Amino acid sequence: MAAVAGSPEVEVFSDELNHASLVDGLRLAKAAGARVQVYRHNDMAHLESLLQASPAKPTSRRLVITDTLFSMDGDYAPLARLAELRRAHGFLLAVDEAHATLVCGDRGAGAAEAAGVEGSVDLHLGTLSKAVGCSGGFLACSRAWKALLVAKARGQVFSTAMPVPMAAAASAALRVAREEPELRRRLWRHVGVLSGALGVPSRSPILPVVVGAEARALRLADDLWRAGFHVPAIRPPTVPPGTSRLRISLSAAHSDADVVALVRALQGQGLAGASAAARL
Known part of the structure; x- marks a missing residue:
């Protein structure tokens, strides 16, 4: 979050029930100058009112971030409506698929797949510690975003690589999920x-x-x-x-x-x- 949103030119809109890890990441982004607004849980009218009150500017970026499957209530973000708002207001959409990866969708690709809005998501965040049964995490994004994050994400740059056995186990889990629906x-x-x-x-x-x-x-x-x-x-x-x-x-x-x-x-x-x- 600090790499994606850590700038005074970035405004972030975050669901109030997002996971603590996202909240902590946004605190780092806020310390770097980002403006962070929190909208009521799954309240798309509230989110839209915040977007309308803070219109996009040529030199700024707006990012909406949400869990797709919320960990304490077991409910879903209204992803179809978020995709509509993205088209109307031109923000970047980041989703955390931690609890939906390998669980939701025909291919197990997550709640965005199940909702038919994969193409409307700019950043797919996820973990390997839930259904995959390993540890670590992933970010699925465009090559341009990957290049930026490889260069600027401090948690990535100054960390060590995933142990090879864990990477192999995660790869095997993905293969099992694909071959055994x-x-x-x-x-x-x-x-x-x-x-x-x-x-x-x-x-x-x-x-x-x-x-x-x-x-x-x-x-x-x-x-x-x-x-x-x-x-x-x-x-x-x-x-x-x-x-x-x-x-x-x-x-x-x-x-x-x-x-x-x-x-x-x-x-x-x-x-x-x-x-x-x-x-x-």
Whole structure:
């Protein structure tokens, strides 16, 4: 972010629920002179009002950045609308596909692919630590952007190269995802089963169960751990007070039996409907 936006000639518009890593990157950009405005979560009317109040100038650049799949609520950025706003207002669009890579889209290319707006995205950010199962990250961009970042991104210039075994493992994971699309289908089948049991829309493999009080979230997480399920409690300051939750993250590595057992455990805690559990 400091390399892309670290200039007084750059204005950045950031979703208020973007990941902390983006927020920290924008702090570096702001220290270098960038102007940063935060729009209400997924509120495209608010974003457009900010864009209209700060029109583009020949010597300036405007950048909108958002997660595509938000990590705490499991909801998506309105990418189709963002693409429309990009055409209307002429900004650069950067998206963080950390939780959508290999999960969303027919090819697993992410939420932008699923929304049909890949061509409207200027910078695709992602991580290798989620579905890819490794560590590190990536940025997919034009050759011109690559040349700029290779020269100016301090975190890249003054870091060491990714270890070869990690690069090989990431490459192998991408090959598996391409050659075995049934893994992605299995994941979404799990999402459908669990979201149906919880009575929530089938949106993503991140399913939050908001329970309110921090103490209750911790107790429920501990009970589920004792029952054999790692369902972490998310509490302030990660989420606002009063919205502590259990964060369920599904994987293609889970079996159908795993998901059924989790539903029954949640039902035992009063978190899934008894009728839903009985149908399984």
